[in-house]
Amino acid sequence: MDATHSFAPLLIVLLIAFAVPIFLSRIKHLSIPIVVGEIVAGMIVGRSGFSFVPPDDLLVGIFANFGIVFLMFLSGMEIDFNSLRSSAPTPGRSGRKVLGWHFRTSL
DSSP states (O other), X not given: OOOOOOOHHHHHHHHHHHHHXXXXXXXXXXXXXXXXXXXXXXXXXXXXXXXXXXTTOHHHHHHHHHHHHHHHHHHHHTOOHHHHHHXXXXXXXXXXXXXXXXXXXXX
C-alpha cells in the first residue's frame, strides 16, 4: 500500500490565497470583496473549472472545511441584531400589523 502525497494542490491553493488580494487591490475599477474573488478563483482552479486541484485531496479538503466554518463564523459576527429587532411586527392602524416600513399585512 504505497501512498504518495503531492503538495502541489495545496501550493496552488496557497498561491491563490496570496495572489488574489494583491491582484484585487491593484485593480481599482473592480470593487468586489476579496472573499468573493477568492471563491471565484477557487471555482476556476477547482472541479468547476480547470480541475487543477483534485476534489479528493485530503489537505485541501481539511482547509476547505475550515474555510467554510471560518467564513460562516465571520458572517455571523457581522449580523446587527439591533436592526433585526427594529423590523419586528408592530401594531398599525385599524388593527393590522406593520412589518417594518415596507408593507402591511392583514394578520
